[in-house]
Amino acid sequence: MFKKTNKSTDSEAPFFLTLDGKRVSTSPTSSEDITFPLNSGDAHISENADPKAIGTRLKKQLEVISALVKDVHEKINKNPLDTKFIQDSLKEILRSVEQFMNLQKVAQNFELSDEIDEIGVGLWNSSIALKTISDSRGTDELIPLFRQVGFAMIRAGVSEDPEKKSTVKLLALASKVGKAWLDCGRSDQADDVLRSANEIEDSVLSLQDGTAKEQHSKAAALLVYYAYRAEAAWKLANVHVANLMFQHATDKNYLEYVTTKEIDILCQVCFTVGNQASREGKTNDAIKWLRKCHELLTDGTPVSNSERTKLLTNTLNILANCYLKNIVYDESNLDLAENAVNLCLEENPGNALATLLKLKIMKQKNFIPIQFEGVYFPFIRNSQVTKENLKILLNITHFISEINVMTALRGIDILIEEKLADMRNVSYIEKAIISKFHMLESGNSINLEINDIICSIEVTLGFEQRHGIVISHRTRIACQLILWQNGDRNYSNQDYERAKKWYLMAYKWLSSTKNRNAAILQRKIALCCLEDDALSDAIEAVHKAQLHEDNSSANFYILYHIAMEKRQNDQAIRYLSNMCNGNGFNGNMLAMAAHEAYKKGNKEILIETLQEILKKHKNGEDIANINISVLIRCLIRMTHNSLSSNAEKNSLKECICNYFEIASTLNDTTIKDVNETGIFQSKKAPLNDFEWFFKTAWNIALGFCHQSDNGSDLYAVRLIEISHKFLNEYPEETIEHITRKKLCIFFSLCGKIFFSRQEKSISKKKEILEQVLDKVEQYKKIKVSSKRKFENIENDGQSSQKDLMLVLLFEYEAKVKLGLWDKLQSVINVS
Numbered sequence: 001m002f003k004k005t006n007k008s009t010d011s012e013a014p015f016f017l018t019l020d021g022k023r024v025s026t027s028p029t030s031s032e033d034i035t036f037p038l039n040s041g042d043a044h045i046s047e048n049a050d051p052k053a054i055g056t057r058l059k060k061q062l063e064v065i066s067a068l069v070k071d072v073h074e075k076i077n078k079n080p081l082d083t084k085f086i087q088d089s090l091k092e093i094l095r096s097v098e099q100f101m102n103l104q105k106v107a108q109n110f111e112l113s114d115e116i117d118e119i120g121v122g123l124w125n126s127s128i129a130l131k132t133i134s135d136s137r138g139t140d141e142l143i144p145l146f147r148q149v150g151f152a153m154i155r156a157g158v159s160e161d162p163e164k165k166s167t168v169k170l171l172a173l174a175s176k177v178g179k180a181w182l183d184c185g186r187s188d189q190a191d192d193v194l195r196s197a198n199e200i201e202d203s204v205l206s207l208q209d210g211t212a213k214e215q216h217s218k219a220a221a222l223l224v225y226y227a228y229r230a231e232a233a234w235k236l237a238n239v240h241v242a243n244l245m246f247q248h249a250t251d252k253n254y255l256e257y258v259t260t261k262e263i264d265i266l267c268q269v270c271f272t273v274g275n276q277a278s279r280e281g282k283t284n285d286a287i288k289w290l291r292k293c294h295e296l297l298t299d300g301t302p303v304s305n306s307e308r309t310k311l312l313t314n315t316l317n318i319l320a321n322c323y324l325k326n327i328v329y330d331e332s333n334l335d336l337a338e339n340a341v342n343l344c345l346e347e348n349p350g351n352a353l354a355t356l357l358k359l360k361i362m363k364q365k366n367f368i369p370i371q372f373e374g375v376y377f378p379f380i381r382n383s384q385v386t387k388e389n390l391k392i393l394l395n396i397t398h399f400i401s402e403i404n405v406m407t408a409l410r411g412i413d414i415l416i417e418e419k420l421a422d423m424r425n426v427s428y429i430e431k432a433i434i435s436k437f438h439m440l441e442s443g444n445s446i447n448l449e450i451n452d453i454i455c456s457i458e459v460t461l462g463f464e465q466r467h468g469i470v471i472s473h474r475t476r477i478a479c480q481l482i483l484w485q486n487g488d489r490n491y492s493n494q495d496y497e498r499a500k501k502w503y504l505m506a507y508k509w510l511s512s513t514k515n516r517n518a519a520i521l522q523r524k525i526a527l528c529c530l531e532d533d534a535l536s537d538a539i540e541a542v543h544k545a546q547l548h549e550d551n552s553s554a555n556f557y558i559l560y561h562i563a564m565e566k567r568q569n570d571q572a573i574r575y576l577s578n579m580c581n582g583n584g585f586n587g588n589m590l591a592m593a594a595h596e597a598y599k600k601g602n603k604e605i606l607i608e609t610l611q612e613i614l615k616k617h618k619n620g621e622d623i624a625n626i627n628i629s630v631l632i633r634c635l636i637r638m639t640h641n642s643l644s645s646n647a648e649k650n651s652l653k654e655c656i657c658n659y660f661e662i663a664s665t666l667n668d669t670t671i672k673d674v675n676e677t678g679i680f681q682s683k684k685a686p687l688n689d690f691e692w693f694f695k696t697a698w699n700i701a702l703g704f705c706h707q708s709d710n711g712s713d714l715y716a717v718r719l720i721e722i723s724h725k726f727l728n729e730y731p732e733e734t735i736e737h738i739t740r741k742k743l744c745i746f747f748s749l750c751g752k753i754f755f756s757r758q759e760k761s762i763s764k765k766k767e768i769l770e771q772v773l774d775k776v777e778q779y780k781k782i783k784v785s786s787k788r789k790f791e792n793i794e795n796d797g798q799s800s801q802k803d804l805m806l807v808l809l810f811e812y813e814a815k816v817k818l819g820l821w822d823k824l825q826s827v828i829n830v831s
Contacts, residue, residue: 057103058100058103058104058112059112061096061099061100061103062100062112062115062116062119064096065093065096065097065100065116065119065153066119068089068092068093068096069093069119069122069123071089072086072089072090072093072123072126073122073126075089076126076129076130083142086142087141087142087145090142090145090146090149091145093123093149094148094149094152097116097149097152097153097156098152100116100156101152101155101156104156113156113157113158114157115157116153116156116157117153117154117156117157117158118157119153120149120150120151120152120153120154120155120156120157121150121154122150123146123149123150123153124146124147124150124151124154124173125150126146126150127142127143127144127146127147127150127180130142130143130146131143140184140185141184141186143180143184144177144180144181144183144184144186144189144190147173147176147177147180148177148180148181148189148193151173151174151176151177151193154170154173155170155200158170167200167203167204167207168204168207168214168217168218168221169221170197170200171197171200171201171204171221171222171225172220172221172224172225174193174194174196174197174200174225175194175221175224175225175228177190177193178190178191178193178194178225178228178229178232179228181193181232182228182231182232182235187231187232187235187236188236190228190231190232191229191232191233191236191238194225194228194229194232195229197225201222201225204218204221204222205222212257215257216257216258216259218257219253219254219255219256219257219258219262220254220257220258220259220261220262222248222254223249223254223255223258223262223265223266224262224265224266226245226246226248226249227245227249227265227266227269228269229241229245230242230243230245230246230249230269230273231269231272231273233245234273234276234277235276239285242273246270246273246289246292249266249269250266250292250296263296263297264307264308264311266296267293267296267297267308267311267315268311270289270290270292270293270296271289271290271293271311271314271315271318273285273289274286274287274288274289274290274293274315274318274319275290275314275318277289278290278318278321278322283322283325283326284326286318286319286322287319287322287323287326290315290318290319290322291319293311293315294312294315294316294319294340294343297311297312297315298312309347309348312344312347313344313347313348313351313354316340316341316343316344316347316354317340317341317344317351317353317354317357319340320337320338320340320341320344320354320357320361321337321357323336323337323340324337324357324360324361324364327364334361334364334365337357337361338358338361341354341357341358341361344357345358350379350382350383350384352379352383352389352392352393352396353389353392355375355379355396356392356395356396356399358375359372359375359376359396359399359400360399362375363403369403369404369407372400372403372404372407373407376396376400376407376411377410377411377414379396380393380396380397380411380412380414380415380419381414381418383419385415385419385420385423385428390428390431390432393415394412394431394432394435397411397412397415397435397436397439398435398438398439401439405439405440406452406456408439409436409439409453409456410456412432412435412436412439413436413456413459413460415432416429416432416433416436416460416463417459417463420432421463421467421469424467424469426469426470426471426472429463429469429471430471430472430475433460433463433471433475433479434475434478434479436456436460437457437478437479437482437483438482440453440457440482440483440486441482441485441486450498450501450502454501454505457483457505460479461508461509476509476510479509480506480509480510480517483502483503483505483506483509484502484503484506484521486502487499487500487502487503487506487524490502491524491527491528494531496528496529496531496532497528497532499524499528500525500528500529500532503521503524503525503528504521504525506521507521507522507525515548516548516549518545518548519545519546519548519549519552519554519555520545520554522541522542522544522545522548523541523542523545523554523555523558525541526538526539526541526542526545526558527558529541530558530561530562530565533565535562535565535566538558538562539559539562542555542558542559542562549583551582551583552582552583552584553578553579553580553582553583553584553585553586553589554582554584554589555582556575556576556578556579556582557575557579557589557592557593559571559575559578560572560575560576560579560593561596563575564596564597564600564602564605567602569602569604569605572605573605573608576593576605576608576609576612577612579593580612580616587613587616587621587626590609590612590613590616591613591626593609594606594609594610594613597609603638603641603642606634606638607635607638607639607642610631610634610635611635613626613631614628614631614632614635614659614662618662628666629663629666629686629689632659632662632663633692635655635659636656636659636660636696639652639655639656639659640652640656640700650715653704653715654715656700656715656719657715657718657719657722660693660697660719660722661722663689663693663726664693664722664725664726664729666689687730690726690729690730693726694723694726694727694740697719697720697722697723697726698719698720698723698744700719701715701716701717701719701720701723701747702716704716704719713751713754713755714751714755716751717747717748717751717752717755720744720747720748720751721744721748723744724741724744724745724748727740727741727744735786738782738786741782742779742782742783742786742803745775745778745779745782746779746803746806746807748775749772749775749776749779749807749810750806750810752768752771752772752775753772753810753813753814755768756768756769756772756814756817765817766818769814769817769818770814770818772810772811772814773811773814773815773818776807776810776811776814779807780807783804808827811827812824812827812828815827
């Protein structure tokens with residue numbers, strides 16, 4: 001490839017630049033992946049060694065290299081490509097070439113330079129052919145590796161005193177190897193290869209100026225070399241080295257001799273580094289590199305081809321964006337950003353990103369809305385829609401929505417109706433429609449006239465019919481969800497009229513009305529009407545919901561609310577029952593129904609609701625956040641308060657007794673509670689609850705005794721017996737507790753004797769008398785046990801004796817009436 005001479009000179013150690021710019025020695029290749037230690041034995045060949053023996057050894061080494069290269073060429077032509085084998089072989093070839101070069105330098109024998117150069121050229125050309133392989137999987141790092149090994153062979157084929165032309169070309173090849181590694185993302189390998197070529201760099205720098213052509217070749221090789229070194233160093237975060245290489249590459253002594261080709265390479269490097277610096281938030285560095293890129297692209301050279309125009313446009317856009325970011329530090333950056341955007345739009349008037357940046361600058365300068373329309377609408381109408389700029393177009397519409405939502409909506413309607421519809425690209429259309437609906441979530445849309453928004457939505461709703469393009473189910477669901485969420489947001493803000501309209505639009509956007517979502521939306525519309533006292537509209541909405549979801553508990557829940565508003569208690573009770581037996585019933589519905597009745601002050605409905613909750617509890621159904629003990633208290637209070645104004649007093653008294661009966665079983669029910677370790681454990685009802693139930697039952701029983709209503713005495717005795725049950729749940733006995741028990745038994749005993757005297761049925765009378773005797777035994781037992789526990793409990797004297805005499809008298813009466821004559825003597829003896 002290059003012309004060789006056999007003239008030898010002492011070899012020089014190569015150098016590379018450290019972070020501080022100093023030069024230190026290094027081996028020709030320092031890549032960790034593909035560099036190997038030289039054969040130390042070759043370095044100690046005697047100066048008196050037989051040249052013929054050394055020549056023979058070099059030939060054998062070259063044969064090994066040739067054989068390995070041949071294997072690689074054979075593997076390249078096979079499909080599938082054996083990437084692993086080729087990589088291993090290339091690394092072995094590189095090791096052999098290193099040994100070959102070492103032998104050459106030590107023995108100063110360059111007779112085989114042409115042969116190894118020829119092999120290297122072939123291997124380099126293979127990297128070009130490798131790009132054309134259809135199955136490129138795994139070949140990304142093969143191409144630069146081929147070039148690196150080929151470059152090593154070509155370098156080995158150059159004598160120690162190469163021609164100027166050869167040295168310049170070697171540096172150019174080194175740059176190409178570095179570029180290949182950069183292209184596959186291996187900045188570390190690129191940096192290693194380029195640094196290993198600094199000996200060649202020194203040789204090129206030492207060349208004397210010759211003809212204009214030679215000066216161009218030298219300047220071009222050095223500029224490209226420094227450019228790629230700068231890029232590799234930046235990507236490895238070696239900022240100081242990158243900046244130093246940047247200074248070398250932009251040296252005027254090189255720039256005045258190079259052509260547009262080399263300038264374009266330098267511009268691309270400046271753009272790549274500037275773009276990366278911008279993404280990393282290094283705005284000032286990005287501005288430096290991008291400004292240089294812009295300067296090089298426009299410095300007396302017309303931007304004639306599309307690639308340069310695209311690079312210039314992208315450079316100005318990113319540069320303007322960096323200036324905008326720097327406004328917080330210096331407001332003058334706003335003018336610099338505007339200049340960059342204007343330059344970009346001069347080169348490419350329809351550039352979407354530049355237009356977006358222009359609008360951002362206008363916002364910074366507080367332009368009025370009509371001025372935004374003067375830029376926004378013409379741009380939307382004249383823009384070319386492509387896959388690349390569609391996202392930016394949609395970003396522009398979203399940016400305008402921050403200024404005026406209706407302006408943004410009109411613009412995106414133009415995009416959909418006048419641009420995308422003609423393209424008939426469903427994917428683009430759906431993206432634009434979803435983007436339009438997302439604008440409706442903007443905080444600025446809250447203050448818009450809802451009817452204007454509805455008109456805009458209806459335009460999109462009729463798109464399918466106008467253009468014959470079917471919108472996918474997934475897109476319709478996404479749009480419906482946005483409308484739905486807007487309705488929920490307005491409902492939570494108590495703007496029910498606006499929420500209702502959002503829900504109605506979401507209902508219209510349903511792809512099919514034969515689903516549960518349709519029923520849910522109609523129920524939400526009904527609730528909005530209910531909040532605005534439009535009861536007839538609420539009923540109509542619920543009836544529509546029933547068409548989509550029949551026998552739904554949620555539908556009956558809303559009808560219950562409506563009946564409550566109309567004060568139609570009978571209907572409310574019926575809907576309440578239907579709700580409890582409907583599909584999808586949830587205990588929380590009952591809790592909310594009870595709360596609604598409580599807010600309305602409707603005791604009748606509240607009692608019915610609480611009774612339903614109690615019924616569910618008795619059936620083992622869990623009602624969240626409901627304390628059954630509190631619920632029963634409420635029912636007892638409300639039912640007892642209703643006695644004075646209700647003709648059916650006995651039924652109410654029966655209810656009261658039933659509530660107390662249920663309360664007395666609370667301690668028998670296991671209440672599951674999760675402790676700190678997450679394990680369920682049983683928890684008993686609090687003592688305070690039993691105390692309340694005992695006292696309340698006792699007091700109500702005493703109240704019944706003073707009433708003249710038929711049956712009051714019976715309910716009184718029943719309540720007293722329930723009171724005794726509560727006393728049995730107490731954890732420990734005291735004198736007061738025992739006294740209460742005795743009073744309950746005595747009260748019940750007196751009542752049953754009274755009932756037995758009035759009862760005409762012999763069988764029932766007998767049953768009551770047997771209960772009397774049971775009570776007598778209970779009284780005697782508690783009296784004996786209490787006397788053992790508390791010696792002074794009977795010291796109150798006559799009162800206790802009178803009670804005992806009455807008990808014995810009642811026992812005597814019961815035994816006589818039951819005909820238990822043989823047991824009368826024991827009663828007489830005690831008395």
